[in-house]
Amino acid sequence: MIVKESRITTKSGAGAIARHVLHGAKNEAIRVLAGSEWLLHDHMREAHREGLKYGLRHIAFNPDDAMTDEQLSAFARRLCDELHADPEHLTLVVHQKDGSTHGHLILPEWQQNHVLESRFTWMRMEKVARLEEIRLGHKLVVGRHDKAIAKALRKEGRHNAAEQVDALIPVADDAKPRAAYTSEARRITERQGFDLPALKKLVTSLWSQSDGLKAFRAALKDHSLTLREGDRKETRPGAHIIETSDGLLVGSFTRLAKVKAADFRNLLSEERSQTEDERELNIQSTRLSIRRTTVDFYNKYPIPKPSDTQPVPRKAPVLKRPKIPACRKELWLKRIADVDTLTTEPLRSTSSVHIISAKEARFRKEIRQAIAQQRAILAQQAPEATWKPLDRDKMIATWRKQLTPYQKQLRKSFDHYSVAKRDWQDAEKSRWQRLTVKATRLERRADQLFFEFLEVLRFVVQALLHIVGLRAEPPNPIRSILSEKNKPALEHFRKTYDTEFSAMADIKELDPWLNQRFDRIVQARQKRIMDWNRAHRDKKDAAQREIKRLSDLLTTKNHKVKHQVLISPYRSRSPTLFPAPNPHTRHPPPGTPSPF
Incomplete structure (x- = not known):
């Protein structure tokens, strides 16, 4: 179909x-x-x-x-x-x-x-x-969407039908069926007096009888049809269409002839190569044009001699160094001499620059890294603590929108059952209908619709639980065939979820139920955050104590490395400017190695 x-x-x-x-x-x-x-x-x-x-x-x-x-x-x-x-x-x-x-x-x-x-x-x-x-x-x-149809049927529980549809799926995707023309194109051609299905059959027949595009074009010409490149060259390059002599579009060549676009491009390239090979040479196009001149043309415009055309050799350019001013050159020489001069004057003791050993620097770096790790532990929060707070009105409106079709389905099923039950009760009041067994048939019909209503109720309640997050999986599909064996389980399900059934059946009870469910979600999130904080409290306290200990160690450690004295480059380095020795200064004993 x-x-x-x-x-x-x-x-x-x-x-x-x-x-x-x-x-x-x-x-x-x-x-x-x-x-x-x-x-x-x-x-x-x-x-x-x-x-x-x-x-x-x-x-x-x-x-x-x-x-x-x-x-x-x-x-x-x-x-x-x-x-x-x-x-x-x-x-x-x-x-x-x-x-x-x-x-x-x-x-x-x-x-x-x-x-x-x-x-x-x-x-x-x-x-x-x-x-x-x-x-x-x-x-x-066979259809174009059989693979998706089989997947949907399996999801609905129709495995037998899915297997039959699977048998229709072609091995290659390009083998899928494709319509040769649209219904709109057919209506247009019908209004203009053309039978599009007949033209499609004619094009297919002509293509099957042709051995190439050249023969196919000739066959089309005999039937007042032409094959040309489409008008939308920018969006669909290489696409060709078939039209009548009056300019009426019949359709795309690849669709009408059932030819792949890649194969058609190969046919076009072969046709172009054959056309170039068969093209005859035009002798007139190879002749050179001759310009007529006067008798004294070469006297007026003599041909230069070879000696005149030789280029004159040019001298190589001389590169000159830029001149440096005398003051700048003197300053430059002075700086070079200062580099080689030994430093003799120490820096004043008020300098705040200190040099420490590589071992001490590594030790300080390890302490800072340990402090950063402990601070990262302090910065940890519960996974849900940084989440955006829930919007009550937005979430309840979303739930209500998702539940609306399920409410309609439940109400529709209940209305069918109510009508059947009322008809059966009316038939029971009539003696003639009881004698003609019509009341019995109506009773069976009411029982069957009651089973179907319970099945729809089960489906709707499971959908409600799935939407509000109380059920991980989506609801199971509605079963089309029910028997007396399914009745106890369905009755037990209805009694178990009577509150949810009442909420879905009555709009006035649905909003309080959804608000109560929202409050429980918020309370559950707060409880998870409090439990996480309680579980990580000892770890954070230990991290706080460790940070204090490491900070004290970093600030109170006694460094035994002597400070190196830096020499100011702007002070004179003459030996005569050394300061006088201080008699109160304690000198190291002989043989002590210098810290430098």
């Missing part, structure tokens, strides 16, 4: 789609199973009132095997369930053409309280089509 989707813009209106679906002249029969033309225009007015870009969603589905109207209607409802659309506002039309039938489903983009879903709709509709083919026993149609 082939399923195609298109979106009708609000500004275009519903007239064109209504004429095509409800009044198509090429159809043998048109059966309107649901909806009307007035309903389409009303949907467009609603979309315009809501300020939407698109007003209608047109889904056309064409089965390979014959399907009854009831089967087509059931498939349309499954498409609505997949897109979360209200089946009460759909328009379903069945067309009969050439003995086969296909359906047109038109849905409003505005679904009374939300916009129709548009994410990955092509894949999702193909998934529904594959499931319908498996359900009816039809031949499976």
